[in-house]
Amino acid sequence: MQNNESTVLFNELGLPAPILQAIEAMGFTQPTPIQAQSIPALLAGNDILGEAQTGTGKTAAFGLPLLAKLDASVREPQMLVVCPTRELAIQVADALTEFASQIKGLKVATVYGGQSYTPQIRDLRAGPQVVVGTPGRLMDHIDKGRLKLDNLKACVLDEADEMLNMGFLEDIQWILEHVPSDTQMAFFSATMPPAIRKVTQQFLKSPVHVKIAVVREAKANISQRAWRVNRIGKTAGLERLAETLDYDAMIVFVRTRNDTLILAEHLLSKGFPAAALNGDMNQSDRERIVDQLKNGKVSILIATDVVARGLDVPRISHVINYDLPTDAESYVHRIGRTGRAGRSGEAILFANSREMRSLFRLERATEGKIETFEMPDAKQLGQVRMERMQTQLKATFENQDLAKFRDVVASFTADNEWSAEDLAVALLFQQQLKQPLFPQADPVDNGRDRRDRGDRQNTRGRGDRFERGDRGARRGDRNERGGDRGSRADRGQRRNPGDFDTFRFEVGREHGVGPGDIVGAVANEINIDSSNIGHIKLFDQHAYVDLPKGMPKPVFQKLQQVAIRGRKTSPSIASEKEVAMAANSERRAPRGERGSQARRERRPFN
Known part of the structure; x- marks a missing residue:
């Protein structure tokens, strides 16, 4: 099945009223092609093999119909979603929670490695109907008997090819072998390598194959660079970019709402025109901040992924990934805030040594090359500050009436037996206290912090x-x-x-x-x-x-x-x-x- 055009509406697909109310509240009326084809097939009880690129709406394609089939009165896991990364698991769980907002009593639990077991065990004991997780932690909970699959109705593999690339094939097979044989299965993948086809043949029963052709969009003129974070740290690195880059406006993406406030406040204290934008703000405040970005009162916007999606401000020339995005789709949305309507832009990533090794995924998603670069060191930063001060002083000489100040200089030098040069040096020293012309040398990194x-x-x-x-x-x-x-x-x-x-x-x-x-x-x-x-x-x-x-x-x-x-x-x-x-x-x-x-x-x- 292949069709990239969707003319139906959500209310024509057979979804129950609570689901329709939730997606209507989210502002959606028309499904994407993958949704238009997958929803009826899953509602009919078919297994499904969905093949579509990132950003086509796969979460709603499986989430809406499978949530519609759950019994909220049964406090046992009825739907299992396996994701390759903890970030994607969190994102999927958030989306499913929103889709199920009108279903009273339905709970979604998320389990993934790197987090304490305590809150996860507590959530599983609370009887969620939906469990979203990463392979390793799901295996642990299943093996220890904390996650019981006896009442499972549906199992989803999200981004199956990515899990294969990351070496999770045996883990996936282990999980699927513990799923009841009558469970409805849904595999979604951007590509269909032989190993995924083999798993499909083993665990899916006469699946409906929904394949959405790749849509090639005009490639934006966006250069991409990555800095391996060293001892000076992300915040100092961002300050240096804010001083040394030739930018009109930039968006800095961070992970949490609290991070937007902390970082914006810090930059303001350093004299940068920054502001935070996050989901905790009411609509009027968010509109006010965006207007300030448009009119130049704010030049550095610290934002989370959700609130910045769809933001189109012509003067945004740079996107800084202060925290790496949760997945390739988020990265594409982030850097799409610049380089719009034929304009050029630049995307910069901050990454530690481990994250640097995974940038090929983002290169593949953007079909571009991410070049590495070195952050300006203390000496280069001082040189930039000197040049900027010299430019400012020149503008002052050329555009200001300084006659009264000449009298003050003459008075100071006469009263204190200073030369004009001595006074200029002292005033220059005072002027540069907040941003020293000779910054302290960077700590020695020896190539690895x-x-x-x-x-x-x-x-x-x-x-x-x-x-x-x-x-x-x-x-x-x-x-x-x-x-x-x-x-x-x-x-x-x-x-x-x-x-x-x-x-x-x-x-x-x-x-x-x-x-x-x-x-x-x-x-x-x-x-x-x-x-x-x-x-x-x-x-x-x-x-x-x-x-x-x-x-x-x-x-x-x-x-x-x-x-x-x-x-x-x-x-x-x-x-x-x-x-x-x-x-x-x-x-x-x-x-x-x-x-x-x-x-x-x-x-x-x-």
């Missing part, structure tokens, strides 16, 4: 935890890789003791805990970016975790609530001596005894 070293040590051989789904996190969950977060950095470069406090957590290898569990639980509980978590030293019964020094009391109280794999961590500040003694004790232990329990726990999953 400490954080990236720890990431690489923690993920080597496991893939990218963020861009490659939760495959790496799943292995961390199962403790398939031993070792301590950042241990290579420990050997190669010492951290500054003044930056962190070391906390002792009462969980360790023998509890099946890995560094990924600790990062996910701490970041989630105290709302801290994982990049701000330092070294993690893992032992049999406990772990030492470096967290930013000077933690406020309310944050420390939240930290006390952190639980990992159902165990209270009871964090307490550890002394340097205690950490050193524990490390020495570990080194003195016979090699075969180190982490032996952890290895025994790993064997069943090899």
Whole structure:
């Protein structure tokens, strides 16, 4: 079946009233081609194989008809959606929740690696009818009996080809083998490689094949560049771009609503005309901010994906991906805010070392090349500031009446026995205090910042935890890789003791805990970016975790609530001596005894 034209309306497809009310409230009346063909087939009870490019509306294509078939009075999982990445899982779950907003009692749960098990177990016990997750964490919950599939009515594989590219084929097969044989199946994929066809033949029964031809749009004139984040950090990097780029206006994309406020406030404090745009704002405030962007009162807009979709402001010349997008579709929407109507634009990504390795996915989605670049260093930044100041002074000489000020200079020099040059130097010094003409030299990076070293040590051989789904996190969950977060950095470069406090957590290898569990639980509980978590030293019964020094009391109280794999961590500040003694004790232990329990726990999953 192939047809790219849709002339029907949603209310002609046989969807029940609650679903129609929800999508009407969202402003949708006409389905996309993939939706127009998939919805009737799924409502009729057919298995389906959907082949369509990213951005064609696949979530609604399977979500609307399958939600319509669920029984909200039965508090058991009836619909399972498997996604390749945690970000896509969250996005799909949010969309399904919105589609089901008019179905009383229907709940959607999301499970993925890198997050503490505690909230996920709580959500599963609450009896959701829909469960969305990534392969590794779904397998864990199924294997432990926390996710029961006895009442499952429908199972969806979203972006099946992406899961194949990420090495999830065996995981997918394992999950599908645990699905009841009479479950309705729906596979959606942008391409159809042989391995996916093989899985289709194994698990789908006489599927309806819906194939939507690829629509080639005129390629926008957008150059793409990526910066590997180093020791100066994302915020300082953004400041440097705001000073050195020749831009009219830029949108900076961040992950959360709170991030928009924090970053916009920071830039304003540095003198940049910035503003936040997020979903918590009412419509009038959002319209006011967009008007300010259009008329030049705001030149840097800090925004989340949702509110910036469809935004068309001609003066946007740059898009900065401060946080990497959740998926390729989001990236395409982001960079589409520039280079519109024949204009040129530039998209810049901030990525750590792991994320840099996954940029090929974004290149494939845009059919473009992402070039790497180096952020201007302190010396180059100072040179830009000097040139800008010289330009400003020249404009002042040419356009302002300075006669009265000449009198002031003459008076100052006479009263204080200064030369005019001495006075000019002193005034120049005062002028540049906020933005020094000679910025402090950048910290030595040696090609790898400490954080990236720890990431690489923690993920080597496991893939990218963020861009490659939760495959790496799943292995961390199962403790398939031993070792301590950042241990290579420990050997190669010492951290500054003044930056962190070391906390002792009462969980360790023998509890099946890995560094990924600790990062996910701490970041989630105290709302801290994982990049701000330092070294993690893992032992049999406990772990030492470096967290930013000077933690406020309310944050420390939240930290006390952190639980990992159902165990209270009871964090307490550890002394340097205690950490050193524990490390020495570990080194003195016979090699075969180190982490032996952890290895025994790993064997069943090899």
